Amino acid sequence: MKYMNRFKIFDCLRLGWKNIAGHKGRSAIIVVTISVLFAAVLGFNTLLNGVERTFANATSLSNDGKFYVATGFEPETFSCLEDINERCVLTPAPDNSEEIIQKRLERYHGKKIGTVYEKAFYWWEERPSMHGDEIEHIQHLETFYVISESVVQSLGIEYANVVDDRLPVILPVGKSLSEAQQQKFYQVGSYPATKSGQPIMSGGGFMNLILGTIRGSLGEMFLIDDGSGKIERFFDGKNDSLVSENTNNYENRSEAVKYDVAIFTDVKDVFGYYDNAWQEGREFGYDFFGRYTYHIKDVFGNTVNVASAFMSLRMITLLIVVVILVIAVCVATLTFVHVISDDAPTVALYRSMGASRLNILGIYLVYIVLLCLLAIIVCIAVTFLLVAVAALVYGSSLAETIKSYYMLSDFARVTFWGYDWISGMIIGVIILVAPLTLLLSLRIFSSKHIAKQLKED
Amino acid sequence: MTIELKNLNKSYGKKSVLTDVNLEIKTNTFVMLRGVSGSGKSTLLSIIGGIEPATSGEVIIDGRNVSSLKGKERVDFYRHKVGFIFQGFYLQPQLTIAENIALMGCFAGVPRAERHERAKKLAEDLGIADVLDRLPAEISGGQAERTCAARALFMNPEIILADEPTNNLDPENAKNVIEMLQKIWRDTNTTMIVASHDPMVEKYASQVVSVQEGHVSSDMKAQED
Numbered sequence: 256m257k258y259m260n261r262f263k264i265f266d267c268l269r270l271g272w273k274n275i276a277g278h279k280g281r282s283a284i285i286v287v288t289i290s291v292l293f294a295a296v297l298g299f300n301t302l303l304n305g306v307e308r309t310f311a312n313a314t315s316l317s318n319d320g321k322f323y324v325a326t327g328f329e330p331e332t333f334s335c336l337e338d339i340n341e342r343c344v345l346t347p348a349p350d351n352s353e354e355i356i357q358k359r360l361e362r363y364h365g366k367k368i369g370t371v372y373e374k375a376f377y378w379w380e381e382r383p384s385m386h387g388d389e390i391e392h393i394q395h396l397e398t399f400y401v402i403s404e405s406v407v408q409s410l411g412i413e414y415a416n417v418v419d420d421r422l423p424v425i426l427p428v429g430k431s432l433s434e435a436q437q438q439k440f441y442q443v444g445s446y447p448a449t450k451s452g453q454p455i456m457s458g459g460g461f462m463n464l465i466l467g468t469i470r471g472s473l474g475e476m477f478l479i480d481d482g483s484g485k486i487e488r489f490f491d492g493k494n495d496s497l498v499s500e501n502t503n504n505y506e507n508r509s510e511a512v513k514y515d516v517a518i519f520t521d522v523k524d525v526f527g528y529y530d531n532a533w534q535e536g537r538e539f540g541y542d543f544f545g546r547y548t549y550h551i552k553d554v555f556g557n558t559v560n561v562a563s564a565f566m567s568l569r570m571i572t573l574l575i576v577v578v579i580l581v582i583a584v585c586v587a588t589l590t591f592v593h594v595i596s597d598d599a600p601t602v603a604l605y606r607s608m609g610a611s612r613l614n615i616l617g618i619y620l621v622y623i624v625l626l627c628l629l630a631i632i633v634c635i636a637v638t639f640l641l642v643a644v645a646a647l648v649y650g651s652s653l654a655e656t657i658k659s660y661y662m663l664s665d666f667a668r669v670t671f672w673g674y675d676w677i678s679g680m681i682i683g684v685i686i687l688v689a690p691l692t693l694l695l696s697l698r699i700f701s702s703k704h705i706a707k708q709l710k711e712d
Numbered sequence: 713m714t715i716e717l718k719n720l721n722k723s724y725g726k727k728s729v730l731t732d733v734n735l736e737i738k739t740n741t742f743v744m745l746r747g748v749s750g751s752g753k754s755t756l757l758s759i760i761g762g763i764e765p766a767t768s769g770e771v772i773i774d775g776r777n778v779s780s781l782k783g784k785e786r787v788d789f790y791r792h793k794v795g796f797i798f799q800g801f802y803l804q805p806q807l808t809i810a811e812n813i814a815l816m817g818c819f820a821g822v823p824r825a826e827r828h829e830r831a832k833k834l835a836e837d838l839g840i841a842d843v844l845d846r847l848p849a850e851i852s853g854g855q856a857e858r859t860c861a862a863r864a865l866f867m868n869p870e871i872i873l874a875d876e877p878t879n880n881l882d883p884e885n886a887k888n889v890i891e892m893l894q895k896i897w898r899d900t901n902t903t904m905i906v907a908s909h910d911p912m913v914e915k916y917a918s919q920v921v922s923v924q925e926g927h928v929s930s931d932m933k934a935q936e937d
Binding site for chain 2: 262263266270273274276277278600601603604605606607608609610611614
């Protein structure tokens with residue numbers, strides 16, 4: 256008989272599949288072990304992405320689809336911390352920073368609409384110590400946020416300039432000026448804000464591990480720079496505090512740090528703008544000490560805070576994922592190596608029948624890939640189950656927490672389901688187990704090993 | 713198809729299993745490789761069958777030094793020339809008897825319909841046609857042995873190698889198996905090499921090769937009917 260001497264793919268698939276069918280118990284144990292291990296990781300990541308999407312929905316509703324983000328450079332301030340009497344020395348932003356920021360904004364559909372700057376004042380109060388006549392110096396920091404008029408107009412706040420020297424300000428929803436503040440400021444509008452602190456759920460269990468990392472919005476008063484020069488006069492003449500009555504010393508200890516304010520209309524763009532900053536920010540020439548500190552902050556709301564919280568969680572998760580994946584891959588690979596080792600007589604039989612090493616590798620590759628595919632299906636099913644349970648247990652209370660935290664009249668867009676590149680990586684790693692296993696099992700297919708196995712049998 | 717072994721040596725590390733083996737097996741001979749357990753006869757069988765390489769020396773089959781064959785050439789040679797009957801059957805539990813018989817055809821690229829036909833014909837010849845659709849767990853030991861023989865014959869090999877085919881069988885079944893091998897040998901004009909320590913096999917063999925502590929000696933004998 257003369258044939259093509261070609262082992263057909265169909266036969267390879269059939270023999271691989273028959274291997275699974277012929278060892279149902281063994282196959283089931285392998286599939287369940289791998290899928291449960293990976294489902295734990297995939298489930299947590301899915302949940303994390305789902306909660307992130309939920310908060311993205313909430314922040315979208317809260318901000319009415321407009322997201323104000325401060326973007327720019329904050330100079331390093333180490334010298335201020337070392338000696339309070341030394342004035343901070345500013346490190347200038349790189350020359351091409353404007354251009355790079357503009358490019359990044361265009362990439363994420365952001366548009367510059369104005370400016371915001373922070374002006375910090377250190378002051379210290381002198382008071383008698385608790386035990387005697389000595390005088391204690393307590394240091395305080397007071398920060399003012401100033402936005403340009405164009406940003407206020409974008410919020411839809413119309414106001415008329417008043418003639419006195421009071422400064423126009425906007426406040427977070429629900430806050431008003433104190434009597435002392437009314438001497439200096441007058442409120443022209445308000446902006447959407449969250450409650451202070453974290454959105455902690457009562458009985459939230461491990462969900463609070465996630466929620467505890469989310470910060471609220473600034474909740475600060477924004478002074479409006481209407482271009483009349485009032486702001487400069489206010490800061491120049493500042494020699495007392497609006498916060499404390501006991502201020503004896505007050506000193507302007509830093510220059511104003513100025514950022515551009517950009518507006519986005521899609522929460523995904525804000526997340527993308529923030530999440531990819533560390534990568535794209537390399538263009539700014541970061542050095543080891545973070546000399547150029549590229550900052551992206553919320554102006555109103557807490558969209559960037561949410562993005563930041565989930566990015567940090569994702570980094571921690573990624574570390575845990577990598578550790579679990581290494582364990583899972585080791586377990587899966589060792590299991591497969593053991594299985595193939597058990598099958599040495601079969602391998603010997605195939606070899607004696609004229610199967611090439613490649614033919615046998617093909618059969619076992621199909622066998623393992625099919626097991627991996629089954630494991631992926633079970634893994635996704637278990638993940639669905641985990642997410643469904645989480646939705647059942649935490650769904651309504653998370654909706655209530657968010658509604659209250661963002662001061663929304665209604666919120667029904669809670670989801671625990673989401674995927675990202677880590678999800679893809681987890682699935683990819685399950686598939687990678689197959690070739691890795693074969694690589695580690697190559698010696699089993701060697702003539703020497705087969706002969707040894709036959710002797711032992 | 714003549715088989716010649718020239719200056720063949722086999723060792724595992726420092727342990728020598730076969731030493732300077734020189735042997736000639738003529739076409740259409742029923743050969744018994746005789747020796748106690750651990751004498752090296754299974755190793756000799758594996759080397760002839762190409763499962764295991766020799767440490768040194770030559771294996772010449774049909775005038776061709778097959779010990780120097782590599783890769784595809786080697787695979788093709790053994791696929792068409794040699795059929796193996798293993799001691800432990802090694803039937804694949806997940807495959808039907810028909811699929812087990814035709815397994816070798818898969819690797820050789822024999823079309824599926826032809827594989828099925830050929831398996832059916834072999835099963836009829838060996839009296840196992842009624843179990844073709846069963847799994848190995850559902851047939852008797854004798855039927856399993858016949859299945860192994862049918863599998864070895866699938867590619868019409870010119871050499872059949874059987875490793876301890878009567879091991880663990882009762883005398884009656886052992887006799888049946890040997891008679892079956894003898895029938896196959898006669899009907900197919902193959903060279904049959906049986907490694908066994910069973911004295912009964914000797915009665916059917918036309919050439920007896922004694923393997924003792926790695927050394928071989930051969931005797932031709934008049935065959936008994």
